Amino acid sequence: MSRKAFIAANWKMYKTPGQAKAFVDAFLPLVAGHDRDEIALFPSPVLLPTVIEAARGSNVSVGAQNIHFAEEGAYTGETSVGQLLAVGGTHTLIGHSERRQYFAETDAIVNKKLHTALKHGVIPVVCIGEVLAEREAGKTEEVLKTQIAGAFAGITAEAAAPIFIAYEPVWAIGTGRTATPEMAVEAHIIIRAEVAKLLGAKVAAAMRILYGGSVKPDNATALISEEEIDGALVGGASLKPDSFTAIVKY
Numbered sequence: 495m496s497r498k499a500f501i502a503a504n505w506k507m508y509k510t511p512g513q514a515k516a517f518v519d520a521f522l523p524l525v526a527g528h529d530r531d532e533i534a535l536f537p538s539p540v541l542l543p544t545v546i547e548a549a550r551g552s553n554v555s556v557g558a559q560n561i562h563f564a565e566e567g568a569y570t571g572e573t574s575v576g577q578l579l580a581v582g583g584t585h586t587l588i589g590h591s592e593r594r595q596y597f598a599e600t601d602a603i604v605n606k607k608l609h610t611a612l613k614h615g616v617i618p619v620v621c622i623g624e625v626l627a628e629r630e631a632g633k634t635e636e637v638l639k640t641q642i643a644g645a646f647a648g649i650t651a652e653a654a655a656p657i658f659i660a661y662e663p664v665w666a667i668g669t670g671r672t673a674t675p676e677m678a679v680e681a682h683i684i685i686r687a688e689v690a691k692l693l694g695a696k697v698a699a700a701m702r703i704l705y706g707g708s709v710k711p712d713n714a715t716a717l718i719s720e721e722e723i724d725g726a727l728v729g730g731a732s733l734k735p736d737s738f739t740a741i742v743k744y
């Protein structure tokens with residue numbers, strides 16, 4: 495089955511509104527008319543209105559790096575799906591490894607966020623991946639299966655269609671150390687098989703599984719042209735229009 499690649503920029507906690515607008519103004523002409531792949535930007539919440547306004551009417555979607563699982567409430571510092579939708583955001587990352595590492599996000603929290611996103615029609619990108627010690631202990635498969643089972647608890651095959659998974663080996667994020675295409679493909683096959691087990695072969699065959707972890711212009715082609723790799727989630731190399739464009743046009 496051919497799946498349209500999805501190339502996404504995770505800007506993490508970088509850029510001011512002025513810098514974000516300058517990025518979009520420079521980036522849109524570079525990718526104008528590019529419809530081979532879907533393109534999305536994931537800026538910090540405070541940048542969302544600026545980036546959404548600047549990208550309006552273009553081929554670039556905009557989403558949040560995180561949402562809260564509650565619809566609203568006394569959750570200081572958090573962003574709800576309703577707030578995201580109200581400013582025009584369409585997607586959200588869920589369970590990025592930096593959220594898991596620094597903000598104690600567990601598979602159970604990821605699961606609650608996934609339910610909330612799907613309920614409100616926000617397109618979720620569920621991030622999973624093993625840390626170095628787990629890979630070195632031969633536990634990658636077990637970790638991925640546990641994360642998928644945890645994230646997808648209670649999600650039906652009917653509801654699952656919009657979900658993306660991003661396989662992001664934690665040891666490759668922001669380290670310059672990339673998984674080889676073979677390593678990424680091996681993990682993606684495990685992930686797709688697990689999704690098939692939980693949600694059926696049809697959902698698994700259609701689900702787009704992205705690779706993330708030090709994707710750069712010079713390794714993007716080798717990774718994304720693999721049949722099993724349906725796009726990329728890009729951190730550091732997405733911060734400059736030229737470098738992110740080179741990845742989009744792998």
Ligand code: PEP
Pocket residue numbers: 504506662666667668669670706707708709727728729730731
């Ligand atoms: C990420 O933030 O999801 C990521 C993969 O970062 P980097 O590309 O910098 O490794």
